[in-house]
Amino acid sequence: MGAGEAGLIGRATLEDVARIAGVSLATADRVVNRRDGVRDKTIARVEAAVSKLGYRPDPAAARLARNQSFRFLFVLPSGANSFMTLLGEQVARTADWLAVQRAFIDVEYVDVFDAEALARVLENLLPGYHGVATIALDHPRVRAAIDDLADRGIPVVTLVSDVPSARRLHYVGIDNPAAGRTAANLMGRFLRGRQGVVGVIAGSLSLRDHAERLYGFNQVLTREFPDLVVLPAVEGRDDNEQTLAATTSLLQQQPGLVGLYNVGAGNRGIAAALQQAGRDQDIVWIAHELTPHTRRFLLHGDVDAIISQNPGHEARSAARVLLAHCSGEKLVPDQERIGIDIFLRDNLP
Amino acid sequence: MGAGEAGLIGRATLEDVARIAGVSLATADRVVNRRDGVRDKTIARVEAAVSKLGYRPDPAAARLARNQSFRFLFVLPSGANSFMTLLGEQVARTADWLAVQRAFIDVEYVDVFDAEALARVLENLLPGYHGVATIALDHPRVRAAIDDLADRGIPVVTLVSDVPSARRLHYVGIDNPAAGRTAANLMGRFLRGRQGVVGVIAGSLSLRDHAERLYGFNQVLTREFPDLVVLPAVEGRDDNEQTLAATTSLLQQQPGLVGLYNVGAGNRGIAAALQQAGRDQDIVWIAHELTPHTRRFLLHGDVDAIISQNPGHEARSAARVLLAHCSGEKLVPDQERIGIDIFLRDNLP
DNA sequence: CAAATTCTGAGGTGCGCAACTCAAAAACTG
């Protein structure tokens, strides 16, 4: 079963091309691999044969012959909230999957909030790496480190959080302003007909992704839902304790609170605060990132919607982008587009 | 750049395994390929070396050596609504991508509603195909045809619409009851505080996916939103004209209509009907499948939410599942899970 | 027209593996 039958389907080989073009294998090879020393007329003949036969070099054989392999470094945050833990797991599984493609992933962990530490890792990248993927921090030294790597021909992809001004090859992650707008849209519609105040909690306003989400959220909510008033964001440092405290004081100071948007992590803190105040079912709460915790809160009806990104997709996408860049293969662009997922209780995976 | 360095990373080869195990290459090969004629003691020695070195056969080299290739048939509906057109395009792009993996896709078109025709195609499958993917119809003869193929060792994956009772290898598509529940959830929340009637339009109640969505929709709406009354579904045959007519008469007969759920295609008909009645902004309309048309309706504020599935993901997933099955590779399960996408105006791709 | 230059053909090697043969060695049998 599944045996042989190569000739049946007739994938054209370089030898076929050479025969059809009436040249030798060596010349055909020179043409397809863009080596010089071939007359234009001959090149045209070979290319005609290529397109006539629909010849496409077998990438497996090519990689085998070139005997090349790639090594990538993933730099992930060490202070692990649930989402980052998921991402770490997915990177590990991606490594497994990539090994099969003759590519290898190493992972290094640095403190999320420590831009200097991240920059140091990038600056001291060991030789031998063909690419880097990292959760970037938008900081001058990080940006410089990324540009340096780019200058050295080492592609960098930013993961989850971008540094648009740096010469990174690619950003793998969601459109954060759009995510914020989406949250606002849901918030506004879920609160239809109610007036009141909407609280916002962010991890840190100096995290680019959080700031962008906030921007989008405010934009849509103030413009399209004038019955609702958005409070200034308070910082929870992506930490459950601090977020609990912040939420509790928010609840006390704002009796008219009808909605809560958590831009970052720390959702367990919010759940605890709402429960203590007995308002877990009544306040419309929108959170980010589907994790075991937020999933539970959603199923219980505490969280009303989760805006999320798929860590598995992101890990694989980062790897694919790096690999495709290094080996000159092309990729399917819309396979690498990370969507803004909306999860309600009924469409949970 | 990107050159060589194979040995640096040290992917172990079979030869390494043989040397470490103190056996010949031939014996190592016998063990890893489960050929017999090797003593248990020797097998153990080789396997120890395999795990010690972390040896994993290079699948590219293996496929090259086996010189095997696969051929799959995709059976798609010919009566093309927008979504099916998208799916067709994505299958074509997948074919392109698969060619690189030494696998080939042929596409055949049959009428969506003609179960007999579909069954005939499956029954008369040409030899040489290693697998089939099809938008299935839940019909006895189709089911029998699928089971027959399964008996002949030809894997069948159902695409978009399933036949759970048949021995298909895999279903690539969304959980349709859950999609219906998701639509109901959104409908209920978007209509918070309003009372009235919700109309439902389906392509055909004999299409399994439509019936399932309907079931989920009714279930949630009646149970959780008692202020809303769901009308019996009317059929639009996934056709713009018929759907226009159905919607128009619905609008006339139901002055209290506040929501509209279209389970299938024909959304252009709905848009026209709503516009003619001047109710395009007022009625909450939830539709399925993100296409150029529904996208436009969503941006205009006519459609309030789109429940969708990603045709590109589905096409690639079907191909990956078939390929992995045929070549005995394993796949990443959650990469093959098709999610229920929710699109609002703000999170459109 | 000869010399210099540019092209081209023929051939080889190796990548890691599958699949095979054949002979030799080791392990069992009676």
Added chain:
DNA sequence: CAGTTTTTGAGTTGCGCACCTCAGAATTTG
């Protein structure tokens, strides 16, 4: 212990390609 069977070693071939050499052919130049 001879005879049989099972296990192992050594080797070959080919998959499609990349990359290399070298000699000979075709073309251009002086």
